Amino acid sequence: MKKMFLLLTIFFTFLGILAGCGTEKSSGDVSKKVVIGYFPNINHVPAMVAKDKGFYEKELGDGTKVEYKTFPDGSSFMTALKTGDIDAGLVGPGPAMNNYMTGADVKIIGGGSTGGTVVLASKESGVKSVEDFAGKSFITPAVGCTHDVQVETFLGEHGIESQRIGGTMKHVTGNPAQYANMLKSGKVDIAVAPEPWAAVIQQETGANIIIDHDEISFGETLPASVLVASGKSVKENPDTIQKIVDAHKEATSFIEENPEEAKEITIKDVKEVTGQELSKEVVDQAWERIGFTYKVDSDAVQAFADSSYELKFLKEKPEFTDLIDKQFID
Missing domain, CATH: 3.40.190.10 (Periplasmic binding protein-like II)
Structure with missing residues (x-):
């Protein structure tokens, strides 16, 4: 009888340990x-x-x-x-x-x-206005990124295109935090910079603003x-x-x-x-x-x-009925 009692005690103790382990695991799953x-x-x-x-x-x-x-x-x-x-x-x-x-x-x-997209040109580039862009190089964070589309839309309205679509402007990409050094070293002529990097470029290089944040395409609405x-x-x-x-x-x-x-x-x-x-x-x-x-x-x-x-960044004409979901902000 004592032996049976001891076995039952061990058995229920073991179940308790299992239950305790289960609780800890469950708690971990909830996190x-x-x-x-x-x-x-x-x-x-x-x-x-x-x-x-x-x-x-x-x-x-x-x-x-x-x-x-x-x-x-x-x-x-x-x-x-x-x-x-x-x-x-x-x-x-x-x-x-x-x-x-x-x-x-x-x-x-x-x-x-x-807002916040600014186009600047180094003093050494000789660029004083959009009319001087032909044949120059410009940098954006990535091909087809927001800032790239903004500037290429603006340029298109002035009859200027990048080499990507048959024009003369060379397009390169890079980290905006490095734009000031790239302008100073002459690696690029023009930077399409999101803030605060546009202000950094102005302060560190004295570059000229050619297209301001409220002049570039979609600058105040997008x-x-x-x-x-x-x-x-x-x-x-x-x-x-x-x-x-x-x-x-x-x-x-x-x-x-x-x-x-x-x-x-x-x-x-x-x-x-x-x-x-x-x-x-x-x-x-x-x-x-x-x-x-x-x-x-x-x-x-x-x-x-x-x-x-x-601008040929998209292969199909876009329709964004399902892209924007306003249920969480309305």
Whole structure:
């Protein structure tokens, strides 16, 4: 009898251990991770502010771990979104559109900013106006990126084209943080720069602004950055997406209400990511060329896409009825 009692005791103790292990595993399964992507430029300040203030963690709750990844261009960002390395984030509308047109599962779920694209020429280039562009070299972050489409649309209106479509201008790509050095060294003549790098170029090289942020095509209407997620996430996890958008909206409101603190956050974040410390003067100058909003102008996005098609960045005429999903911001 005693032996039977001992066996039963061991048996139920073992069950208790199993149950305890099961609880720990279950608890581990409940924890979630969300990865947010963005670029280290002023068009992406909402992500920097949300990161610094913990807005994503606050909205997502339930112990959700939030990680951040930064990218030098839209191509690498979109690759990360497609592979699931990031869940959502800010990117230029150009890469979002281009990838959507090639079958990528992407949705624009909010706006990020407007403006901030400036075209500058080095003093040594001899470029004083758009009429001097023929035969010169220009740099953008990537082929077909937002800034590339903006400048090539503007140039087309002045009868100038890149070598890619039969013109004389040589196009190269590179990291905007390196544009100042490339202009100074003579590697390129003209830089199409997102802020704050346009202001950095002005301060470090004395380059001339040839096309300002409010003169370049779509400069004041097009979202310079958009908040995106995968269509699968929008469909399967709408509550999570809504919380991400709510955090983004909170960050946008913070920027409007606390511009000086938002600038400090920007300077700190850009230094952490790029190793370059922006001066307050540079950030103040760049800030004047940018607007922050979580709204999306669908008509401006479609007009921009039509121009991308005409410039042969897109193989098919675009229709973006399903690309933009406003349910989370309306």
